[in-house]
Amino acid sequence: MEAYVHGVSTRSVDDLVVALGADSGISKSEVSRICEQLDETVGAFRTRSLADITFPYVYLDATYLHVRNKPGKGGHVVSMAVIVATGIAADGTRHVLGLDVGDSEEETFWRAFLLSLKQRGLTGVRLVISDQHSGLVAALRRSFQGSAHQRCRVHFARNLLAHVPKSHADMVAAVFRTIFAQPDPDAVSTAWDEVRDQLAKSFPKVGPLMDQAKSEVLAFTAFPKAHWRKIWSTNPLNGSTKRSSAAAAVLIDMHDEWIASDRRYLSEESMALLNDAVDTGAHAAIDSGE
Numbered sequence: 463m464e465a466y467v468h469g470v471s472t473r474s475v476d477d478l479v480v481a482l483g484a485d486s487g488i489s490k491s492e493v494s495r496i497c498e499q500l501d502e503t504v505g506a507f508r509t510r511s512l513a514d515i516t517f518p519y520v521y522l523d524a525t526y527l528h529v530r531n532k533p534g535k536g537g538h539v540v541s542m543a544v545i546v547a548t549g550i551a552a553d554g555t556r557h558v559l560g561l562d563v564g565d566s567e568e569e570t571f572w573r574a575f576l577l578s579l580k581q582r583g584l585t586g587v588r589l590v591i592s593d594q595h596s597g598l599v600a601a602l603r604r605s606f607q608g609s610a611h612q613r614c615r616v617h618f619a620r621n622l623l624a625h626v627p628k629s630h631a632d633m634v635a636a637v638f639r640t641i642f643a644q645p646d647p648d649a650v651s652t653a654w655d656e657v658r659d660q661l662a663k664s665f666p667k668v669g670p671l672m673d674q675a676k677s678e679v680l681a682f683t684a685f686p687k688a689h690w691r692k693i694w695s696t697n698p699l700n701g702s703t704k705r706s707s708a709a710a711a712v713l714i715d716m717h718d719e720w721i722a723s724d725r726r727y728l729s730e731e732s733m734a735l736l737n738d739a740v741d742t743g744a745h746a747a748i749d750s751g752e
Contacts, residue, residue, distance in 0.1 A: 503714065504714065507714050507717075508560055508561065508562075509582065510582070511582055511583050512559060512579065512582045512583040512584045512585075513582070513583025513585070514583075515551045515552065515557070516551065516552045516585055516586025517549035517550065517551055517552070517557070517559070517584060517585075517586055517587060518550060518551075518552060518586055518587065518588040518589065518733070518736055519549060519550040519587075519588065519589050519591065519689075519692075519693055520547060520548070520549045520550075520559065520584070520587050520589070520590050520591070521547065521548045521549065521590075521591045521592070521696050522545070522546070522547055522590060522591070522592040522598060522696070523545070523546050523548075523592065523593070523696045524543050524544065524545045524546070524567055524593075524595070524598075525543075525544055525546075526541050526542065526543055526544070527541070527542060527544050542563050542564065542565065543563065543564050543565065543566055543567050543571070544561065544562075544563050545561065545562050545563075545564070545567070545571070545572065545575055546558070546560070546561045546713065547559040547560045547561070547575070547579055549584075550692075550727055550728055550733075552586065552733055552736075553726065553730055553733065554726035554727055554728040554729055554730050554732070554733045555720065555721065555726050555727065556720040556727040557717060557720065557721070558713045558714070558716060558717035558720075559579060559584065560575065560578065560579055560582075561713055562574075562575045562578075566597075567595050567597045567598060568597045569596075569597040569598075569600040569601050570597075571597065572597050572598045572600075572601035572602075573600075573601040573604055573605060575601075576601055576602070576604075576605035576606070577605060580605065587606060587609045588609060588610065588685075588736065589609060589610045589611070589612055589681065589682075589685060589693060590602060590606055590609050590610070590611050590612065590748065591612040591614060591693055591694075591695070591696050592611070592612075592613070592614060592696060593613070593614050593617040593696065594613050594614075594617065594618070594621075594675075594678075599611075602748050603748055603749060606748050607748055607749060608747065608748065609747070609748050610681050610684065610747055610748070611678050611681060611747070611748050612678065612679075612681040612682050612693060612694060613675060613678035613679045613681070614694075614695050614696045615642065615679055615694045615695050616695045616696070617696070618675055618679050619635060619638055621671070622634070622638060622668060622671060622672070623635060625665055625667040625668055625671065626661075626665050626668070630664075630665075634661060634665075637657055637660065637661065638657060638661075640653060640657065641653045641654050641657055642690075642694065646687075647680075647683035647684070650680060650683050651676075651680065651683070654672070654676055654679075654680060657672075658672040658673070658676075679694075682694040685736070686732050686735040686736065688728070688729070688732040688735070689728055689732060692727065692728060
């Protein structure tokens with residue numbers, strides 16, 4: 463189905479008629495009516511209030527999809543950034559908080575998106591999980607001061623492997639993963655330092671990279687261990703948006719399925735552990751960008 467976000471459509475009426483088939487009996491006018499209804503649904507979803515629920519964990523992710531401009535803007539298929547916020551509520555349920563489409567991941571785009579989430583009532587954020595895109599990080603410093611920042615371990619691993627010959631990539635990836643198999647925060651920190659020293663002997667650029675990233679990649683260790691596997695990466699929540707060009711419709715369906723499910727993403731019992739004091743360390747906290 464076609465849905466517009468800031469004047470961008472994921473499907474055109476002609477595309478839909480072709481997809482449905484000429485023998486479907488559905489006219490262009492009927493398809494247009496369906497698309498208009500979907501557009502209204504997407505708009506209502508993107509602007510709904512978030513004030514009634516607190517979200518301790520917020521995931522931010524982006525992907526680039528091919529979308530179609532409105533006819534008035536040429537109707538061309540272009541590559542656009544689709545940014546998505548998902549969250550874990552205080553009761554452990556998953557929610558799609560919002561999405562937006564823009565030309566690129568510049569700071570102004572991310573800042574406007576994050577501001578819109580807060581204006582809609584987003585509160586209680588303890589940890590933001592994202593990659594380290596410069597525009598996003600700068601926007602976080604203006605929008606979520608005081609929350610902790612978890613740098614996605616998957617994205618960081620890719621950055622790490624970029625400094626390693628392909629012939630050694632599997633070995634380095636395996637060694638890096640041992641850090642996250644440790645039983646407690648102290649052991650994780652110690653393993654990080656040991657892996658850093660081991661890899662830096664053969665790959666000197668790895669040392670400074672791991673030194674700079676340690677506090678944010680390991681921010682998850684300040685939170686309940688039962689949550690670690692769910693909060694050290696953006697991937698568990700947002701992978702589905704990369705498998706479809708109809709991102710808005712897919713995300714609404716995903717959100718509805720999450721809310722309807724009896725199974726919580728994180729148990730209420732484990733979420734109650736967040737009431738204990740959490741020390742994320744000075745470097746993992748998001749400070750002001752002013």
